[in-house]
Amino acid sequence: MNDIFARRRQKLLAMKAFRDRQTHPDALGEACPHCGASSSRKALSAALYVCPRCGHHFPIGAYYRLSILLDPGSFRELGNRSAVFDPLQFPGYRKKLETAQRMTGLSEAVVIATGSIDGHKAVLGVLDNRFLMGSMSAEVGERVTTAIETAARQKLPLILFSASGGARMQEGILSLMQMAKTSAALARLDEKGGLYISVLTDPTTGGVTASFASLGDIILAEPGALIGFAGPRVIQQTIGQSLPEGFQRAEFQMEHGFVDAIVPRDRLRATLAQLLELHSKGGRI
Amino acid sequence: MSEPLSPSERVAVARNPGRPNIPDFISALFTDFFEQRGDRLCGEDAGILGGIARFHGRPVTVLGTRKGKTLEENLACNFGMPSPEGYRKALRLMRQAEKFRRPVLTFIDTPGAYPGLEAEARGQGEAIARNLLEMSRLTVPVVAIVTGEGNSGGALALGVADRVLMLENAVYSILSPEGFASILWKDAGRSAEACGLMKLTAPDLKRLGVIDEIVPEPAGGAHLAPEIAFAQLDQALVRCLTQLSKPSGAALTAARYQKFRQMGTVPIPGKEEP
Ligand SMILES: [Zn+2]
Numbered sequence: 001m002n003d004i005f006a007r008r009r010q011k012l013l014a015m016k017a018f019r020d021r022q023t024h025p026d027a028l029g030e031a032c033p034h035c036g037a038s039s040s041r042k043a044l045s046a047a048l049y050v051c052p053r054c055g056h057h058f059p060i061g062a063y064y065r066l067s068i069l070l071d072p073g074s075f076r077e078l079g080n081r082s083a084v085f086d087p088l089q090f091p092g093y094r095k096k097l098e099t100a101q102r103m104t105g106l107s108e109a110v111v112i113a114t115g116s117i118d119g120h121k122a123v124l125g126v127l128d129n130r131f132l133m134g135s136m137s138a139e140v141g142e143r144v145t146t147a148i149e150t151a152a153r154q155k156l157p158l159i160l161f162s163a164s165g166g167a168r169m170q171e172g173i174l175s176l177m178q179m180a181k182t183s184a185a186l187a188r189l190d191e192k193g194g195l196y197i198s199v200l201t202d203p204t205t206g207g208v209t210a211s212f213a214s215l216g217d218i219i220l221a222e223p224g225a226l227i228g229f230a231g232p233r234v235i236q237q238t239i240g241q242s243l244p245e246g247f248q249r250a251e252f253q254m255e256h257g258f259v260d261a262i263v264p265r266d267r268l269r270a271t272l273a274q275l276l277e278l279h280s281k282g283g284r285i
Numbered sequence: 286m287s288e289p290l291s292p293s294e295r296v297a298v299a300r301n302p303g304r305p306n307i308p309d310f311i312s313a314l315f316t317d318f319f320e321q322r323g324d325r326l327c328g329e330d331a332g333i334l335g336g337i338a339r340f341h342g343r344p345v346t347v348l349g350t351r352k353g354k355t356l357e358e359n360l361a362c363n364f365g366m367p368s369p370e371g372y373r374k375a376l377r378l379m380r381q382a383e384k385f386r387r388p389v390l391t392f393i394d395t396p397g398a399y400p401g402l403e404a405e406a407r408g409q410g411e412a413i414a415r416n417l418l419e420m421s422r423l424t425v426p427v428v429a430i431v432t433g434e435g436n437s438g439g440a441l442a443l444g445v446a447d448r449v450l451m452l453e454n455a456v457y458s459i460l461s462p463e464g465f466a467s468i469l470w471k472d473a474g475r476s477a478e479a480c481g482l483m484k485l486t487a488p489d490l491k492r493l494g495v496i497d498e499i500v501p502e503p504a505g506g507a508h509l510a511p512e513i514a515f516a517q518l519d520q521a522l523v524r525c526l527t528q529l530s531k532p533s534g535a536a537l538t539a540a541r542y543q544k545f546r547q548m549g550t551v552p553i554p555g556k557e558e559p
Contacts, residue, residue, distance in 0.1 A: 087493070087549065088484050138549025145546065167437075167459050169469050172483050173495050176459045177548040179438055180445050183414055184421035184545050191422070209410035210398075210438040215418055229410035229438070230400030238400050248405060258408050 006073030013067050013075040019105045020061025023130055024049055032056050034224075048265045057222045057265055059163060059202055061104070062111040062126035069124075069269050070115035078112040078123075079146050085139055086170075093170040096132070104130045108139045109164075112147040114156070118273035120280065123151040126161040127208070133165030136207050140168070141178025144212060148185040148196075157195040157276055162213040166206020166231070179211035186215050195279045197272065200227050200250065200259065214258070218275060220268075221250035221259045289488075290454060290506075292480040296462060298454040299394075299434045303508035305515070307334050307349045307392045310432065313515040314522070315340055315347060321378055323370075327407075330371030332362045332399070335378045337387070341523060346382035348375050349392025349443060352433075366399035369412035372442050376416050379423060388426040388526055391443040396461060398439030413442040420445035421541060424534025428525050430518065431455045431496070436464075447541050448525045449495070451487040452514065453502040457495070458485035494548060498525075 024044075031038040034056035039047075048068060049058040066075055084097050101107060109131035113124050125147040127134040144160065151158035168175040189196060198216025203226035210229050221227060228235075228248040236243055246252050253259045263271045290298060298304070311318050315338035323329045335348025352358075352365030367375075375391075382389045398409050420427060420443075429446035435457040451457060459465070462476040465483060484490065487499045500517050507514035529537065 085549075088482070090482060142550055169459065169465060171549070172459050173457060173485070173490060173493065174549040176437065176441055177495060177545065179414075179441060180417050180421065180545045181548055183417035184445070184542050187418045187422045188542065190418075207438055210413040210442075211417060212414070214408075214411040214414040227410075228405050229398065229413070230405060234400045235402060235405060239402055243402070247402075252406075256406050256408065258411055 009075050010073040013063060013070070016063035016105070017061070017067035020064040021045070023104065024058065024060065024064070030058075032058075050265050055223060055264070057202060057224060059129045061130060062106065062128040062161075065126050065161060066111065066113060066115065066124065069117060069272070071117065071119065074114075074116040074121075076114050078114065078150060079143055080107055080111070083139075085137070087138060087174050088170065088172050090170040090172075096170070100131050104128065106131050108137065108143065109134045110140045110143050112143045112150075114150070114154075117269060117276060120157070120273065120276035122157045122159050122276065123147050123154070124159045124161070127163045129163040129165070129203070132168065134163045134208070135165050135168040136175050136178050137168040137171050138174045138178060141175075141181050144178075144182045145185045148182065148189050148212075151194055151196075152185075152189045152192050155192070155194070157197065157279060158189065159197045159199065159272065160212060160216075161199045161201055162204040162208050163201045164204055164206065164208035164213075166208065176207065179207045182212045183215060186212060195276075197275060199263075199268070200253075201225050203227070205229065205231050219259050220261055220263050220271065221253065222268075223250060223262050223264055225250040227253045227259070292456075292483070292486050293462070293477040295454045295486050296434070296456050296480055298506040298508075299456045301506060301508045302354060304433055305507055305511045306354065306394060306433070307351050309511065310349075310392055310515070310518070311338065311347060313511070314519050315345070318347070322374070324373035325377055326370070326373055328368075328370035330363075330368045330374060332365055332367040332395075333371035333375050335375060340388075340390070340526070343388070343526070344385070345388045345390055346378050347390045347392070348378050349430075349432075350395040350440075352394060363399055365395045366397060367395065367439060367442075368399050368401070368404045369407045369409050372398075372409075372412040372416050375443060376412075376419055379420065379427075383423050383425050386425055388428065388529070389423065389446075390522065391427070391429045391446065393429060393431045393435045393440045393443050393457075394433030394455075395436060395439050396434060397436040397464075398442070413438045416442040417445055421545065422538050424538060426526060426529035426537060427541070428522065428529070430500070430522075431457045434461070436461050445541070445545065447529050447537060447544070448497045450498045450500055450518075450521055450525070451490065451496045452500050452507060452518070453487055454506050455487060456485040457487075457490055458483050
């Protein structure tokens with residue numbers, strides 16, 4: 001086997017995941033926004049960035065998420081070009097992109113890769129909220145579409161983790177069109193009988209909700225994740241009253257029929273492994 | 286064509302209450318319209334008008350967002366902001382069109398999908414996403430026409446088409462200019478400035494490859510001489526449907542896929558930096 005290469009890949013992912021964690025709550029000394037508890041660096045990291053006191057799930061970086069999910073040495077990143085695309089020549093956008101790249105070490109707001117979970121190979125895409133709020137740029141749409149097309153071509157299951165504030169305003173209508181592009185790619189995957197598991201994490205809103213995030217054969221969510229099309233502030237302005245407790249949270253979405261299961265972060269790998277296993281061939285009848 | 290309007294002038298014209306709306310287009314361009322109601326799941330949304338009609342004698346499914354003209358109509362249609370029921374009704378009609386091999390014509394004029402409490406609880410995001418997916422694989426011709434303002438996913442949910450037409454002074458964008466300015470600069474008052482940057486006019490969108498054809502309007506806007514706009518749109522639709530009637534269903538969906546697949550990947554002519 002290609003042990004040396006697997007070890008090298010594992011090391012690379014570990015390095016990228018380590019860099020991710022430089023912006024995680026322990027590194028920033030953040031208190032839990034839900035219960036106010038401040039936890040030690042060690043405790044938070046051991047708990048996969050879930051508040052040990054109240055179970056609040058902190059947002060995590062894309063590489064870190066992959067590092068806690070994938071079998072060691074199985075991570076292979078797909079398209080990761082770091083070209084700066086500014087289709088509308090929007091004032092200040094180039095600089096904003098470059099700053100986001102420098103701050104996060106990411107080239108865009110999504111990482112796509114192949115890897116295996118408990119021996120089941122899959123194509124994965126992970127949106128990263130730290131990069132311009134995980135907003136949908138043309139490059140994000142392109143990478144997500146590439147992930148979908150790769151899954152269809154290689155007959156692999158697809159798992160997409162969403163975390164997005166919605167559209168990338170500076171790319172205007174071309175950001176909007178990524179909703180059509182990714183959804184159309186999912187139609188093709190669907191027709192080929194491909195499995196798509198969508199995992200909704202905090203927050204999943206706007207154009208990502210109104211496209212690929214809502215189209216999974218199976219939809220999972222992390223506890224407490226905000227999931228909706230319109231953001232809470234916009235809704236509040238529209239209806240002129242405050243929103244009910246828990247509105248648009250993962251639990252609300254499950255109650256309203258839009259989520260199959262809420263899975264805490266420490267159960268996610270096992271749950272995905274179970275689902276991939278259930279979609280593999282087998283049985284005697 | 287006369288002196289072109291500025292982007293913010295076009296936004297004003299696109300929103301002019303006297304501008305032809307979907308009932309006007311249906312009565313001017315189609316015959317034998319039969320309205321269909323309800324999503325067959327839980328409700329009816331008057332914010333989407335749809336049904337079967339004949340276009341130059343050929344049965345078609347026609348549907349689109351409806352704003353209403355009087356205040357009473359505005360309220361009944363929620364000012365053209367559809368709820369999930371509206372999008373699901375649209376999907377039901379489009380699937381039926383496919384069953385009976387009718388082309389689908391959609392009219393888009395909406396401030397956006399309704400951002401309300403119930404709309405969210407009933408899955409506004411899911412309803413829009415589902416339409417995008419299903420429209421991409423309809424095996425009958427689909428033509429979308431942006432007639433007024435086409436804002437956000439609420440507009441795109443009727444816009445995954447083989448041909449996307451735009452009336453000359455219509456606008457099509459990620460969000461209303463007011464919303465855009467308030468998100469980007471926390472100042473809705475800077476909407477005129479946003480209009481200039483957003484590339485929301487028909488000529489801009491044609492250049493970006495987002496739309497296929499611009500339908501000319503009379504000087505000053507379609508509300509000043511609607512019959513001229515109707516005649517122009519009629520010609521354009523005849524041309525589109527004639528072209529789209531030849532390919533097989535599989536060829537249509539393959540071409541539609543490629544059309545949206547390349548959006549945002551191809552360098553834009555004359556816009557690319559060295
Ligand atoms: Zn806590």
